[in-house]
Amino acid sequence: MRRQIPFALVFIFGTFMVFQYFVPHETSEWIYEYLLDWIAIIGIFALALGIWSFYKVSVDKIKDKNEDWPYSVISLSGLFVMIFFGFTARTGESWGFYFPALLILTAGLGMFTMAYTETSSSKSKTSAMIGLGLIVVFVIISIMDNSWNFYFYTQEGLKNIAFISFFEHIMIPIQATMFSLLAFFISSAAYRAFRARNLLSSILLIAALIVMLRFNPYLGPVSGLMADGADWLINVPNLAAKRAIIIGIGLGIVATSLKVLLGIERSYMGKG
């Protein structure tokens, strides 16, 4: 029964969505739009599930003292701090006890995590009690301090300077740095890989050089001459190959979808 119900749901809704596309009737459109609302709801559940999964994986790593477990502590701190920033904003002239409150909250949540990861039951109880105490202190501060407030229904938190600063000065540089490092590895890889070992690799090498030359404003007249060749490479062989791949992927998606609908492909259900 645990398996049959999901199979039946997948078959009914999947088949409906397939046939609905070809039925331009008002009722069909209404059901379709009604089902689309479900996507948003499922999306929200998936978000909650994702956060829980991330928390669980990180806590388990800390508990088992896996390799690089301190990184999990940093990840969890980042998660809690950004959630806090995202739901709060300054209302007064100064920040008041905003940052001490954040520290107390983080410490409290940290103590709860320690209580969960601790093997000794007495230590676990102590950690949980301290954690609870810190949370109570945090709640009292957040009630008494009028210089900041919680915003759960509006997007005030997203304009919080702390939230913006963390994003702009930590998140953006980190991601940009990771992506920028690719330039070095791609260069090294290009030097080693682009060698005229045989006819096919020679063609690839020449094509790559023509396209790179075409995008190079240093080499004005040469790039002018190369432009036609590069355009032909992009618009003819590249396009032909890409279209073939896209059509192949499309047919593959149809085949896989049919297998899922008919219950032949069941890996999406996990171990079941």
Add this chain to the structure above:
Amino acid sequence: MLLLTFSDIGLIVTLVIIAAGLGLILKLALKGKEIDRRIIFIFIFFSVASPIIFQIKFSEKATAVVKSIYDKIDNLPEGSKILISFDFDPAMAPEVQPMAIVLGRHALIKGHEVVFMSLWTTGQSLLTEIINEYILPDFPEKQEFIDYVTLGFKAGNEGVLKVIATDFKKMFPVDNNGRPLDSIPIFDGVKSCSDFDLVISIGGGKPGPKEWILFVTDPSNIPMAVGVAAVIAPQMYPYYPAQVLGIMGGVKGAAEYESEFIGNYERFKDMKTPGLLTMGPQTLAHTVIMAFIIIGNIIYFRKRKKEAKS
């Protein structure tokens, strides 16, 4: 009298150093010696850092694939509705952010009504930053809700697109500030994406331009333009020109658009052009990579010759 700018001197010094270094490496290559990858890294670092320090810029000319986007925005009647989706994260931003800035400026200067949104969670902050720091300071006369509106990020990936393709307000009942869309003048007469005169997706990941084409613009026959990271551009060409009217690929695409824009709008002649500026490092790095590829092949053939002899 020959007047050299700081940038010119920087370019000459950079080229001389790189040429000398490559010449030295070529000499070693002719002896059949392989190059350590750390040497390649140093060259790439120098070729990327130097144009940034010396602010080296090149002139660009818009190619047909970019010009078609420019012409579309330029020729739409004033007050046309344009939807711009910021579907990228900070990793992709250096490549596609210049596109977002120049497209926003172009749409606003032409008097179009612009709706900004994002399908990426990290896109929301980038969107706010780009609009507030780069676009709006040039347009103090433009009013929120009348000339532009920010819808922010909506979770749901392709699900969001499926819904807004038929009913925009179902997925976005309020804007970024919690104001109902029904009370926003830009949304008068807007039921779905079909009511926009142009949709532009800037990004390269998933969901991104491809999903916009598949779920929204192609089924509803809405004019669509895309701005994508360079590695994604070849994947977009199969959709050009039937499904997308133009493609801006990577920094090159952004630089071409910027050069067309500043060339035609005197007011923006001296504006910051991050696309054109980033073309400096990219061009120099590409030249160095090409040189290393050629050197690598020289080494390969020298070795093969040696092996054949022995």
